[in-house]
Every structure is written in structure tokens, then in C-alpha cells.
Amino acid sequence: MLESDPGIEVVGAAPDPYAARDQIKRLDPDVITLDVEMPRMDGITFLENLMRLRPMPVVMVSSLTHDGAKVTLQALELGAVDFVTKPARELSVKLEDYAAEVVAKVKAAARATIRPLTNFSGTEREAFRERVKESLREAGAYEARSAGTRQRLVAIGASTGGTEAIRRVLECLPPDSPPIVISQHIPASFSGPFAERLNSVTSLTVKEATDRAPIMPGHAYVAPGDWHLRVQRDGARLICRIDQSETVNRHRPSVDVMFDSVAESAGSEAVGVLLTGMGRDGAEGLARMKASGAATIVQDEASSTVWGMPGAAVSLGAADEILSLEQIPARMMQFAANGRARSA
Structure with a gap:
């Protein structure tokens, strides 16, 4: 081959x-x-x-x-x-x-x-986590949430290098974080173990998304492999919808499919985050999220394993901010607490 x-x-x-x-x-x-x-x-x-x-x-x-x-x-x-x-x-x-x-x-x-492997050692990981938590405190994200500001939905998309990038973002977050939906390009038999692994290293409750599951604060929902994950409004709440409709950008789950549904269902109450990955999936969806009023973040080239998907989003003008992986959690939480306009 x-x-x-x-x-x-x-x-x-x-x-x-x-x-x-x-x-x-x-x-x-x-x-x-x-x-x-x-x-x-x-x-x-x-x-x-x-x-x-x-x-x-x-x-x-x-x-x-x-x-x-x-x-x-x-x-x-x-x-x-x-x-x-x-x-x-x-x-x-x-x-x-x-x-x-x-x-x-x-x-x-x-x-x-x-x-090098040293970047993945327990010592380095703990140092990364502490730096991010300090950034969260400095950004005032905790105070904004405790003051009763409405929490927003966070949507994260990734591909090549994404399993580790997502882990490093989620393991820094507090248990009362806003709800998170995740589309990572992954085979059907891998998404369950991936969700289990995330659940074991973060204070959030991480699980594979199931159809019509309510989207709740403190939870993260991983798109099942070979299924698209969409977010749908059901009265005052948001719910997960999964389906096996045609592949998009040769992928199922597709980040574009998820981002499009978030733009339609949550609009300015959402934050879109596009991490490392090969190809273009998610770039156009992130642009539609931005057009709907959502805050949008793209991982920078230096910290990405492959800067395909993030680079495509930048070329479309879809990113409010281009940040290193270490900077993303704090800014993501600040946007989630205050929205794009008040966080500017």
C-alpha cells in the first residue's frame, strides 16, 4: 500500500x-x-x-x-x-x-x-496542569461562574494528535465547568475506551454521547466512533443527537456536523474550539459558529501535532483567537463565563 x-x-x-x-x-x-x-x-x-x-x-x-x-x-x-x-x-x-x-x-x-517523551512524564503533566489552573484563576473564570453568569456550551473538535490535546485541556478543568461536546476522529471501538480514559483523568464526568441524552454542566460527551454527534434544542435544554447519516469530509463523526448543529442550537451561547488535526474538517463549521455569535478558538501551529484543521480555520477567518494548547483552557473558560463581547 x-x-x-x-x-x-x-x-x-x-x-x-x-x-x-x-x-x-x-x-x-x-x-x-x-x-x-x-x-x-x-x-x-x-x-x-x-x-x-x-x-x-x-x-x-x-x-x-x-x-x-x-x-x-x-x-x-x-x-x-x-x-x-x-x-x-x-x-x-x-x-x-x-x-x-x-x-x-x-x-x-x-x-x-x-x-520528546519528557513532555509526557508525570512531572511535566502536573506542571502543565498547575500552569493552566493558575491561568484560570488569573482570568477570573471561577469568580465569573460563581457570580451566577449563565454558563455556555463548549464544542471541541480534533483529529490527528487530538486524543492527547483533548486530555490535556479537560484534565485541568474544575468539576463545575460548562458542558462540553467533543468530536474526535476515531473508530467505533476506540471512542468508548477514549471516553473512559478521559473520565479517569479529569474531574468532569466524561461519557460517550447517547441519543437524546441531556447536556449538563460538569459533563463532557464524546461522539461515538462511526456516529455523528449533533446538539439539538429541546425546550429550554440542549440534548445530544447521534446518527449515521453520510460521512462529511470523509469522516463520521465529523467536526463540521457538530459545529453546525451548535451554531444553530446555541449560537452566541457557545464556544467553539478546534484543535490539532489533519485535513479541513471543522474549519467551515467553526466559521459558521463565529457568524452565529459564538466565541471561537484555534490551536496554534507550534503546539499542534498537525496544523491542518486549525490552519484551514485560520485561513477562513474563523478564529477569534489562535492560542497554544496551554493557553486554551483558561481562555475557553473565560469565554464560557462571559461570552465573546464581554471577554474581548
Whole structure:
């Protein structure tokens, strides 16, 4: 599949991590693909060593199982750029579509920003969390909410690099945060473990969205893999709606679908956040959110793994502000407390 693309040269293939280590030193590849299950050393151990000693773009090859999802999310935390799933025996997608996905993700990985493993250590994570919490206090977001200001809905979209970016945003937030809806490009069997993982590291209640679930403060709702997540007004409250209508921008869930529904249902009472990701999904939806009066935030290029989706939104003029990942939580909460006009 990789060799079928003229822009990719496969310089080596290794049967196990020890052979891979020697080939990496000799061939100096731009990207490696890495299976989790290998002889002599598991993929996670090898990845951890690689990202500590020689950080480079890695695309994981994962099985479509609950356990495979949990291990893949661990690999993304360790610094892998992205993952592709092994096709099931009875292919639900055409082989050429699968090949196109593999090629696109390897090419995106070659352009990705890679950070050393030290950035993902417990010490660094805690320091990041404390800096964000201090920014929240300085922004007065806590005081604004306690004064009874109406809370707004936050909508977050992401793709490549997004599982970690979303985690780093959510784990800093207080338990009385405004409700959050999330569309992350992810397979069906991965969204459940992803929601479980977020729920374990944040004070919010994080769950997969279910149809007609009420959207409540202190909760975050993750779009199920292979389902679009929309927000709908039901009287005075907002509810989740999920469906399997046609893919948008080749994705389901699609960030554009979610952002469009938030623009229609919440308007100026919403905050849109577009994080790292490959492609353009979410850019036009964020522009429609901004036109409806919502505050909009885009992750900057320096802190993004891939600046495709955020960059597309910036080119459309969809961003009120372009911020680093570290700056986003405090500004997001300030917008949620005060709205776009009063936070300017």
C-alpha cells in the first residue's frame, strides 16, 4: 500500500524491535509504522524507548478491539503521531480507501511536530496542569461562574494528535465547568475506551454521547466512533443527537456536523474550539459558529501535532483567537463565563 504511492519510499521492514533498532540507525527513516504485538519486545516498550532516545514520527498499527484501543491510546500518550487499524477479515471499507488512509496518515506523520517523551512524564503533566489552573484563576473564570453568569456550551473538535490535546485541556478543568461536546476522529471501538480514559483523568464526568441524552454542566460527551454527534434544542435544554447519516469530509463523526448543529442550537451561547488535526474538517463549521455569535478558538501551529484543521480555520477567518494548547483552557473558560463581547 505504501509503495503504491510515488511520494513514499519504503526503505526497510523489520520482523522485531531489535532488528528495527538497527535499521533505524542505519536507514534514518522519516516515519516508522509500529505494530503493538511483536516478537521479542512489545510495541509499547519499544515506543517508549524510541521516544526517549530518538524521538521520531510513529504511526501505530492497531487491532479493532477494546484492549487494542486502550494500548493504542497509551501509545499516543507516549508520543505516537497517529494510528491505523488493521482491516477486519470482512472489510467494511474498500481496500483502496483503506490504502488511501494509510498513505495519508504516514505522509501527515512525516510533517508532524514530534516532542520528546519528557513532555509526557508525570512531572511535566502536573506542571502543565498547575500552569493552566493558575491561568484560570488569573482570568477570573471561577469568580465569573460563581457570580451566577449563565454558563455556555463548549464544542471541541480534533483529529490527528487530538486524543492527547483533548486530555490535556479537560484534565485541568474544575468539576463545575460548562458542558462540553467533543468530536474526535476515531473508530467505533476506540471512542468508548477514549471516553473512559478521559473520565479517569479529569474531574468532569466524561461519557460517550447517547441519543437524546441531556447536556449538563460538569459533563463532557464524546461522539461515538462511526456516529455523528449533533446538539439539538429541546425546550429550554440542549440534548445530544447521534446518527449515521453520510460521512462529511470523509469522516463520521465529523467536526463540521457538530459545529453546525451548535451554531444553530446555541449560537452566541457557545464556544467553539478546534484543535490539532489533519485535513479541513471543522474549519467551515467553526466559521459558521463565529457568524452565529459564538466565541471561537484555534490551536496554534507550534503546539499542534498537525496544523491542518486549525490552519484551514485560520485561513477562513474563523478564529477569534489562535492560542497554544496551554493557553486554551483558561481562555475557553473565560469565554464560557462571559461570552465573546464581554471577554474581548
